[in-house]
Amino acid sequence: MTDTASLSGGSLLLAWQLKHKNVLIVGGGDVASGRIESVLVADAHVTLVSPSAGLHPLTKQFIERYPDRITYHDRTFAGASDLESVDMVLTAIDDVEKSREICALARERRIPINVADIPPSCDFYFGSQIRSGPLQIMISTNGQSPKLANIIRKQIEASLPENAGGAVERVGVLRSKLRERAPGVGGELGKRRMRWMIDVCTDWEMEDLALLDEDMMAKLLDDGWEKNRVPRLKEVGGSRRRSSLSTHKSANTWLVSAAAFAAGAACSAAVFLARRR
């Protein structure tokens, strides 16, 4: 509670769970296609309501590729009956009156809703997002500056360790393997498991974690978990192929230093040689 004065003006950032949930999307244009992608990522079932004439090419592609995950109705919103068994509503149509009507119906039924471009009709907003496998990052400026949200997103994307998403995914697999090997909830064993996983994540570089394959994980558990230590990458049969920015940078510093050393030596030598003559 360091900065109590600023405890306001924000949102509650959440990772909403949509597995086995039904999301109704009204509209099929550009914005709707982005919404479809976002909720498919979260394993939702999508019901899409939009006249086929207004479908964005991306929306069409989604409908074709995921017939089992998207139920498509070639028509406009039909009223309350469209909200049956729906867990979330996202609308992205140009008709403001229709949007407000859908919002009122959803709110009567306490179904969370986002109406594109009409903030008062939104229970939640979407921020600028990064996704890399199971790693998801959202940047929100709480409506102050979408452009800065975008700039910050790009900077974060550029500064993320190489294959951070891969590292997260591999560590997730390692965790389940560890839980299989040393099962049980809570207690001393649970604490030891957590500590060891933290040690692995802290001691290894993220690029190296992303290299973990089945064999390496087995060795890591045999020589690491069983002996209560964290082996190095090489000990479990891995090898680095570094190409990260930080490596380049420090390599550059060394090159520059070596060049400067040589230049210094050459200058000094030249002075002495000149004196000799």
Place this chain on the structure above:
Amino acid sequence: MTDTASLSGGSLLLAWQLKHKNVLIVGGGDVASGRIESVLVADAHVTLVSPSAGLHPLTKQFIERYPDRITYHDRTFAGASDLESVDMVLTAIDDVEKSREICALARERRIPINVADIPPSCDFYFGSQIRSGPLQIMISTNGQSPKLANIIRKQIEASLPENAGGAVERVGVLRSKLRERAPGVGGELGKRRMRWMIDVCTDWEMEDLALLDEDMMAKLLDDGWEKNRVPRLKEVGGSRRRSSLSTHKSANTWLVSAAAFAAGAACSAAVFLARRR
């Protein structure tokens, strides 16, 4: 739709709106105190239910500092009556049975709920978060690795431009001033406003945007917006006091190079001096 194979396994990241909403928090310990902070940031009204014996010092501080924003009840959860007029429920108590009971009651009423440590009883999760004024960033590994989420959060925090939150806040103020000066929704003017704001955000460094005060904003609008251009920082009376990490880094490279040059010169000189004798 570049990577359709991985359109699963994630969450829907959202910025949930809680202004004028009531959030019930059951429990007053360490986890609950973090929840209280998160929802106060989002301008929610909090109803806190927890026996005073179990209150974390931070929770106590929140109750004392925000008597108008937190309604505190020194007791355990009372049942369905506690859920009246509630828009969201967050529980953080050790009693698993009680937690599940609260979850069932909330779900009957379609009130979104998060039960700490019981994923199946959660409609949403909290990620690792960064907050700097109106700028909020959430990192979610979708449960794969809380430790990596934490490491990535720290790396992002370190790589963020200095005072990024301040820049977002200042740009938000500039945007409202621009809307006052050139009011109206949509149309050509709306597009011109958006383009000019984008140009300002793109042309100026984030550290410089954070320096914008009232006078500078007035000049920026007079000499910039009115003349359809983006003046430089100096033109509107600002001056840089750079101390960013990148500056430090390049300064270090120069120091190292200078030292290497001197070392090279000294070595070479030593060789020649030794030969002379």
